[in-house]
Amino acid sequence: MLQTARKLAHEFGLQAVPPGVGATLRLLAAAGQARAVVEIGTGTGVSGVWLLRGMREDGILTTIDVENEYQRIARRIFLEAGFPPSRTRIITGRAYDVLPRLADGAYDLVFVDAEATEYPTCVDAALRLLRSGGVLAMHGALARGRIGDPAARDVDTVTVREVVKAIRDSDEWVPALLPTGDGLLVAVRR
Numbered sequence: 597m598l599q600t601a602r603k604l605a606h607e608f609g610l611q612a613v614p615p616g617v618g619a620t621l622r623l624l625a626a627a628g629q630a631r632a633v634v635e636i637g638t639g640t641g642v643s644g645v646w647l648l649r650g651m652r653e654d655g656i657l658t659t660i661d662v663e664n665e666y667q668r669i670a671r672r673i674f675l676e677a678g679f680p681p682s683r684t685r686i687i688t689g690r691a692y693d694v695l696p697r698l699a700d701g702a703y704d705l706v707f708v709d710a711e712a713t714e715y716p717t718c719v720d721a722a723l724r725l726l727r728s729g730g731v732l733a734m735h736g737a738l739a740r741g742r743i744g745d746p747a748a749r750d751v752d753t754v755t756v757r758e759v760v761k762a763i764r765d766s767d768e769w770v771p772a773l774l775p776t777g778d779g780l781l782v783a784v785r786r
C-alpha cells in the first residue's frame with residue numbers, strides 16, 4: 597500500500613518521504629503520544645500513513661495540500677492502510693491560507709513537507725499551533741545538498757538556510773538536524 601502511494605507520487609513527479617524519514621515521523625508521533633498532528637504537503641499520503649501509524653488510536657491527522665487530486669489518492673491510501681475517515685481531516689488549500697484557521701497550542705506535532713518558499717510561514721505557524729513540548733519536523737532542510745554551499749543562492753536554498761538558522765538561533769526551539777532523506781530538521785517547542 598505504501599508502495600502504491602509511492603508509485604503514484606512518482607507518476608505525479610512528487611517526492612514522497614523515503615522510509616528513513618517515514619520511520620522517524622512514526623517514532624516522533626509515538627514518542628509524543630500524538631493525538632493531534634498537522635501535516636503540510638499531503639501528496640499521495642506516504643508521510644501521512646507513517647504519522648498515523650505512530651499516533652494514538654484516537655488521534656487525528658490534519659493534512660493540507662493545494663492539490664485536490666493528490667488528496668483524493670491520499671484519502672484512498674489512508675483507508676487502505678486501515679485508517680477510517682474519522683482519523684483524518686483533509687484540507688485543500690495553500691498553507692498560507694489554511695494555517696491561520698487552526699487552533700493555537702492544540703497540536704502535538706507539525707510536519708512540513710511542501711514548497712520551500714512557504715517554510716517561513718509554516719514555521720511561524722508551528723510555533724503558534726504546537727503545545728509546549730510539541731515537535732516541529734521540517735523535511736528538505738539540506739536543500740538537496742545545497743544548504744552548505746555558499747555559492748548556492750537560489751531562492752529555495754536561501755529560504756531554507758534562513759529558516760534553519762532562525763530556528764537554531766531561537767530561544768523558543770530545541771532543534772536537531774537529522775541527516776535522513778533531504779534533511780529532517782526537528783525542533784521541540786519550549
Ligand SMILES: C[S@@+](CC[C@H](N)C(=O)[O-])C[C@H]1O[C@@H](n2cnc3c(N)ncnc32)[C@H](O)[C@@H]1O
Binds near residue numbers: 613642666
Ligand atoms: C514533497 S510533496 C509531499 C509528499 C508527502 N509528504 C509524502 O511523503 O507523501 C509536496 C506537496 O506539497 C504540496 N504543496 C506545495 N506547496 C504548498 C503550499 N504552499 N501549501 C500546501 N501544499 C503545498 C504539493 O502539492 C505537494 O503535494
